[in-house]
Amino acid sequence: MARKANKQLRESKRAEILKSARQLLLKKGFANTTMKDIAETINLSRSGLYLYFSSTEEIMQAIITEREHKRFDIIRESILASKPFNEVLDKYLELQKERLLNISKSLLMSGYEYYSENSEEATQFLGKNLDEMRRTILGVLNLGVEQKKIHQEDLPTIGDHFILTIEGLSVFCYLHQASEKYIDEQLALLKKLIAFI
Amino acid sequence: MARKANKQLRESKRAEILKSARQLLLKKGFANTTMKDIAETINLSRSGLYLYFSSTEEIMQAIITEREHKRFDIIRESILASKPFNEVLDKYLELQKERLLNISKSLLMSGYEYYSENSEEATQFLGKNLDEMRRTILGVLNLGVEQKKIHQEDLPTIGDHFILTIEGLSVFCYLHQASEKYIDEQLALLKKLIAFI
CATH class of the missing domain: 1.10.10.60 (Homeodomain-like)
Known part of the structure; x- marks a missing residue:
């Protein structure tokens, strides 16, 4: 006790x-x-x-891990439960949007500063983070393949395209150059992209 | 004399x-x-x-303007000369690739630091820079419309999608997480995107 x-x-x-x-x-x-x-x-x-x-490195890593990653736990659960692809994709984009709208309170720039150090630890942590982001979006895309909603072509490239566009949006939102409408349009374009490819 | x-x-x-x-x-x-x-x-x-x-603000602005922007002068000239769309688009992507491969020597992070200040001057300069990037890519896309190579739909959204993806790539390249092959794949995907949309 x-x-x-x-x-x-x-x-x-x-x-x-x-x-x-x-x-x-x-x-x-x-x-x-x-x-x-x-x-x-x-x-x-x-x-x-x-x-x-x-x-301070360890503290930085703990903050990034706990705040940013736990946000997408629900997506990983939905994938395991084989929920409908469109529903999971929409939820994924909704969570990204929520993150983007709150980015001015984020550690985006401090994170860049930490990663720019290029210490072995920072590089490893960046790699681990990227791997996790990739697993999440690839999990979503593979769900679409399994449910025959999208083709199984170039999925890693498309997954990273999502991550890169959202990273660019993060920078824009952080520097106060992106409205909610703007975010909506760009996320809608990403959704449109996987319907075409 | x-x-x-x-x-x-x-x-x-x-x-x-x-x-x-x-x-x-x-x-x-x-x-x-x-x-x-x-x-x-x-x-x-x-x-x-x-x-x-x-x-130092004025110096920062002069460096960004002269280095980063003059790179795309040739694109603006090609647009005015109505060169073939595919050729101009390829040149645009090639110049972006060249920029990305040299990004570790760039002022990317100092630029973010300057813009994050949110001083009126920094915000204005960021806006001016964005406008210029937009004019360049929209010039390229409109050339495609005029030459009946692409549809005239959502061009501002697609133009910004190019800018955002390349901004994300800039961050990845700066933090040493993107190989030349990786850059090629993502730029090829952007090219594919406008063929579909």
Whole structure:
């Protein structure tokens, strides 16, 4: 019982650290944020913070993983449950749209800054993230093939085309150059694309 | 005669400043580069530098305008000369590919940093840049319409789709996640797209 309570306490503390660190990273960027800064904002000693995370890299990775990826858990579940392709694709695009509309509060630029480091760790993490994005969209597209809604041609290229267009949209939305209507039109074009190809 | 020589001297000095400033911006990023830093690298007094540029913003804008945009001058000329659509489109994609293959030496991230400022000036410049990119690709697409090679539907959406996909590719190339083959496949998909739509 005590152990369970301990675990809960630890998890809520971890979530609290990530939340504050996120705000700090948004404000100061990745390169300018230190473990000391993070410890200070949450009123924790530096040694206390190190009980949870060993570096700003690790914190960055945890934030990206938990925020951005959990969003698409429902898509992965729908694929496993073999839901109708059009429904899953629409949900996928809807979640992307939701993400795009909230991108000004995202760590997009701090993420780029982190990845630009080209440290082995950052490169590996970027690769892992990309793999996960690819698995999700390819899962959706393969569902369409299984349900005979789309052809099985160039799926990896089309999957990456989705990812690239959405990355471009992310940059545009972040820099305040894309309205909701604009996002809708571009996502509709992606949907149209797989009907043709 | 003296005036002409003076003008040439001035232009070569200007080019020299932009070249050195570019190296510095690549190394230190936009926010960390000052006019003092730039003056120091080129062995010019600060007051001397101000004879050419009044701010790091102005220098940033000049670099982006001269490097990235002049690349597509040949496309604008081909459009005015009504060259065959397929030839112009291929040249456009070839120039984009060349840009993408050299992107690690580009100011992509410093540019994002500058635009993220959201100063009125940065926002205006971003808008102007986008307009220019749009005019170029729309010029190419309209050439296809005039020559009855493609339909006149959704051209602004398709034009922006090109820009967005290429922006996503820029980020991927910058972060070292895109091979030449990968770029080729994605640009080929864009070409295929306008044949279908």
